[in-house]
Amino acid sequence: MYRSMGKAYVLFFLILLLINVGCDKNDNGDGIQKVERFGEGTPAVPNAVTYDLNADSVDDFQVDYDLGIWDGANESGFLVLGVLESIDESAALIKVNEGIDTEILFNRPNDTIWREPMEPFKWNESGQVHITEIWQGGDGIWSEEWTVNSEFNSNPYYLGVRVKENEDFLVGWIKLEIDKTNGKIKFERYRLTADEFIIIPE
Ligand SMILES: [Ca+2]
Numbered sequence: 001m002y003r004s005m006g007k008a009y010v011l012f013f014l015i016l017l018l019i020n021v022g023c024d025k026n027d028n029g030d031g032i033q034k035v036e037r038f039g040e041g042t043p044a045v046p047n048a049v050t051y052d053l054n055a056d057s058v059d060d061f062q063v064d065y066d067l068g069i070w071d072g073a074n075e076s077g078f079l080v081l082g083v084l085e086s087i088d089e090s091a092a093l094i095k096v097n098e099g100i101d102t103e104i105l106f107n108r109p110n111d112t113i114w115r116e117p118m119e120p121f122k123w124n125e126s127g128q129v130h131i132t133e134i135w136q137g138g139d140g141i142w143s144e145e146w147t148v149n150s151e152f153n154s155n156p157y158y159l160g161v162r163v164k165e166n167e168d169f170l171v172g173w174i175k176l177e178i179d180k181t182n183g184k185i186k187f188e189r190y191r192l193t194a195d196e197f198i199i200i201p202e
Contacts, residue, residue: 041142042142043080043142045080045183046065046182046183048063048065049062053163053174053192058087059088060088061084063131065080066083068081074138078135080133080134082131083128085127088164092161093113094123094129095120096121104131105152105158105159107159107160108152108158109202112199112200113171113197113198113200121160131149131176132147132178132180133147134146134147134183145181146180147180155178158176159174170192171196171198172190172191173190173198174187
């Protein structure tokens with residue numbers, strides 16, 4: 001319920017000012033950081049993590065957290081988005097329904113991920129996909145849990161990816177565990193290949 005409300009705000013009241021929270025974080029030692037300047041009750045935010053999935057010394061993705069502001073008709077609030085940023089032409093697989101609505105985290109075991117995906121699937125070219133989020137209501141109260149940007153409700157989640165290697169791409173998948181209590185996005189397992197496709201195992 002809350003998630004769909006959140007989407008409506010993003011789509012229809014779009015005054016979304018994203019500020020990278022990196023400079024406002026204070027690490028308390030367990031990988032969760034607090035955004036200090038927005039005062040009491042602002043959720044703790046996990047550290048950014050960078051991944052070099054094919055171990056070629058070139059980073060491929062970064063999981064990071066952005067602070068946003070939503071502005072509705074008569075109310076407004078903050079939100080924090082957990083995002084996966086592409087580095088060096090790496091990309092996440094998205095599904096574009098009727099050319100408009102974009103889905104991520106739709107893959108499951110036994111799915112085939114193609115190096116050259118066919119419609120409605122494509123590699124995300126915007127540089128960032130939105131994995132999880134937590135919202136502050138117009139009453140100032142934050143949601144108790146993070147929501148995951150997926151049609152599925154529980155861990156694990158799967159994401160098709162491509163990763164740049166030399167002048168070519170590898171295709172693969174990442175199995176993610178997302179902690180809804182603190183927004184942590186963990187790469188539990190991943191696999192890449194130079195083949196034309198890869199199948200996500202059971
Ligand atoms: Ca790499």
